[in-house]
Amino acid sequence: MDSVRRFALVDCAVETPSIYRELLQRVELAGARSQCLFTNQREASLAHVGPWLIDVPEIEATRELFSWLMLIESKYPAISWLVAKVDFETLFAHLESQIDLMLPDGSRGMHRFWDPRAWSRFQRVLTMEQRVAFMGPVLEWKVALKGKTHQISRVDAECNLLEEIIYVDADA
Secondary structure, X not given: OOOOEEEEEEEOOOOOOHHHHHHXXXXXXXXXXXXXXOOOOOOHHHHHHOEEEEEOOOOHHHHHHXXXXXXXXXXXXXEEEEEEXXXXXXXXXXXXXXXXXEOOOOOEEEOOOOOHHHHHHXXXXXXXXXXXXXXXXXXXEEEEEOOEEEEEEHHHHHHOOOOHHXXXXXXX
8 A cells, every 4th residue: 555544543431422422423424444443352342432443534525524533632632643554454453453561570451552641651661662663554643632732753763753742741
């Protein structure tokens, strides 16, 4: 696949159940492709509070969906924008593979990278190699926190050129 595609990663836990219900309605109206990252996980029954990957191509049919996602992003830390040169299935598989973390004691933990606040904290502890592996096929990852848009690109990750975004205080 050669064309760059835009995706949204929506954290439905932020304002549940209203975001979840409206997201499903708007995705259906736009005819957009979507799937909960929990679909194949032990948390599948939690789709209503889970992360949803949405294919948001820049076409007329998705204009209202895009506008709604931008509105949600302005109100809640619930949206991550991803740019990639891969299809939906490839990106979904990569993101799904990033959910479980192996903790030092051998137990598993859930990596909530779809929450912009957790994403920001996570960026602080990654090595360059870990950041590149985490990004996978993602060319650009963008979030909004406290009214400011922050992003990291694959080029930045590979060059380890970190901007202030990495150190945003997401706790406040």
